[in-house]
Amino acid sequence: MAGTPPLIDIRKLCVGFRGRAGAILPVLHEVDLTVCRGESIGIVGESGSGKSTLALAAMGYLKHGLQKISGDVIYDGAEMFGRSPADLARIRGGQLGLIPQNSGQALTPTMRIGTQIREALHLHCAMSEGEHATRARDLLAQVRLPDPEAILRRYPHELSGGQQQRVAIAMALAGEPDALLLDEPTTGLDVTTQAHILELLRELARVRNMAMVYVSHDLGVIARVCDRVQVLYAGETVLEGPTRAVLREPAHPYARGLLASIPRLGEQTLPRALDGRPPGPNGPREGCAFAPRCALATQDCRAATPPMIEGGADQMTRCLYPDRVDEITGDQAGNAPHGCAEGSPCALDLAEVSIRYDRPGLFDRLRGAPRPPATVDGIDLHLRQGETIGLVGESGSGKSTILKAIAGLLPPASGQITLGDGTALPAAVETRRPDQLRRIQMIFQNPDDSLNPRQSVGEILAQPLRLYFGLRDKALRDRAVALLDTVRLGAPYLERRPGQLSGGEKQRVAVARAFAAGPEIVLCDEITSALDVSVQAAVLDLLNDLKAAHKTAFVFVSHDLTVVRALSDRVAVLYQGRICEFGPAAAVYGAPSHPYTAVLLNAVLTPDPDHAPRLMAEDVLELSPPARGCPFQRRCPVKCGTICDTDAPPARETGDGHVIRCHIPLDELCAKQTGEPPKS
């Protein structure tokens, strides 16, 4: 792209806010960003590093309370912050599109998709109403939504997460943008959906020659779609370079740490957590901001902020010793997960559990109307003491539903849940005895939602301690402090409220609360998916230690296959509430796989520039499981005929307790998986 002037050109931008004491605290410090037409740049960093602020500043927009201190933001040759509001309104959403975080969920729930797209069109292109309708259909076709006509008439809740995200992209394309800013475009989406959306964005960028700016904490995403990467740390660019070089031989210790904290499919080890956390905006700005967490830090690093220097392989780095970065990883491999001994006694047993949400009305019952198939059906799981069973599957596959049934929040329609000592567990939480309740604890996905914002950390931890052990006063406090120590927080946190904690700290408190009960079984529902990779690694590490120390059994639910792999002894793959494949982690992640597992595994993104996900089944919205046959029949890429529609697939064993439910024989599955990817 040499020669052409950059489309977005940010130079030495400083952004800050006025703190309580009146001093200006920087959020971005002398950050540069240049993007040309047809180029894709990734901005990577932990939460709080200022990456979203930078992307929004490119639009000439700053969140309330922030102000530009110095620097230039030039778009298409002119300063953004000097433009008139009318000019800005024309550019934003027109030439410069933004896809904010969770934009799919941000669609207006009460408005049809067609109306929302037409509104976007109305704002940004002058054309007649009739043309709008055609154009709306075109846009949906461009984002490869099947049957645009039907989609236009639907409401957002009638679309899957991936489809909603496509609609959001279509709306951003309405103004024929030259550049797109994407803030965490796929965070929270399933692996398969994520891979499809990224493919779509790559293709759109290529065809329309758009400049793309991706903001993400996930280097896997960046690896897939970006030409160049810029790593932000504490509001400063610490590394800038071509994606390949940054992923292969990063010239900055922080980037190296980030890469190491990503769990990989191929390794059954825990990702390595970066210790500590980034300095806040009010920390002193002397020396390298990363020095407190850096293994290479020397006296020189702390003396003055390192300048941007050549780091080899076309990278610019803010590190004094780019050549020594390799030295870090060698001696510190990630911890191995603590497994459980073969034949440990049983902790929990689920037999033929099926769960329904639908409650047929009186009329339906009198009429004898057929009930829809159960949301979750035929779940047999045998959890041993100290073992971790992973449940993977896409959104809506019934993972949370199963956990709720075990926790007693959602009594199963049939089937039996039995505790390790052979006592049958009453279905509803109200009917369980306190000691039964104590033995099963749950940790939820989003710590913002699972901690009462009105309680201090001390009060939060006091709830189970009072309830199960009747602790009071000094004993209560001592126990709470001990718990905080086990999750690597500590007594100073007792008085804080959730609002004063970072995401990772909140999740640690939630973990501490679950362990306060001294449970035998801990149910974890997507507990790391709201966290940054580096924080996620730390939480996984913590769970692993607790598991070893307390011999606790875990049921670990996630849509992220790599996270499940890192921690689980055995894995169950769920589709539409039915187990497709079950067995030891190594067997499930190796060949042969159930066709659905293969689809999931192929879609996993890794921070490897040479790895491309293999996409097969398009994501479709399936509201209820099929009444007969294989649950995966509608999406299966290797479906072997009508038998899949009519007969429940047999359970095929490969030995070692590894079961695959498919009509295709094992050796054939193996061949299909290792051979050519089937046509999509």
Add this chain to the structure above:
Amino acid sequence: MSTAPPAPRGPRSVEVLRAMIARPSGAIGLTLVGLHLLMAVLSPWIVPYDYKAMDATITLAGPSPAHWLGTDHLGRDVLTRMMLGGREALLVTGTATPVALIWGGLLGVYLGLKGGWRDEVAMRLVDAFLALPGILPLLVLITVFGSGGEVLMPTLAFFFGIPVIRVARAAAHEVVARDFVSAARARGHHPLDIVRRELLPNVTDTLLVEGAMRWSWMLLGFSALSFLGFGVSPPKPDWGLMISDARVYMSLAPLGVIAPVIALSTLIIGINLSADALAKTLGLDRSRKAVI
């Protein structure tokens, strides 16, 4: 693990109050309400005249050095009666509002947690009630039981508690859906514990703002009843009653109407402004219109 020192904070109520005063609406509103409360408490000792003292020689007089706001049709001092005229209203509504808030709030939170048919039935009843024109059922009750503070207090507390049910239920519904309530249920806490520890602290903000709003509505309702002759009985001074008495002589002695109107409206505006500042401070979006 770096541990930042915990941010020291005062009690939340102090912090909220401070933030309210920092807003112009809060500063003005709280000042108005404060002055009214002060006047209500101190007026028996500082009023210039006896509120019952009639003087047939100076009926409907204009302002004079002796009677700053003139006199009414019985020759009583308007300033004295205005200063005392809010006492009964503030006493009755000041008791009835918390009562309404507590019973309506608790029932609403309970329904929000419980759900099911009870909730359905209760909400239909609430809806039906709210569809009635405001003051009508009040009048019916008062004609049956008679007027006076001892009847008005429970009556107002009852009627103004009904809309609170709806607000509290909606707020509780939002909280019940959150995972910390599921977590508490999964641990097996008693439902009352869940209401007390998890739900109530998270709905009090909404209830407080609602309470301030209900208070101003109730003041207006109380004054309307007095105006219609169902509230405070003469010769006790009361703004509603004063307006009703003086309105016939409006052209002769306008201050007899204007004084109690200003007193009542400044109080109501003060409460509204405070409620507004409270809502903004607590981060609650208040889309309801102000009274008047």
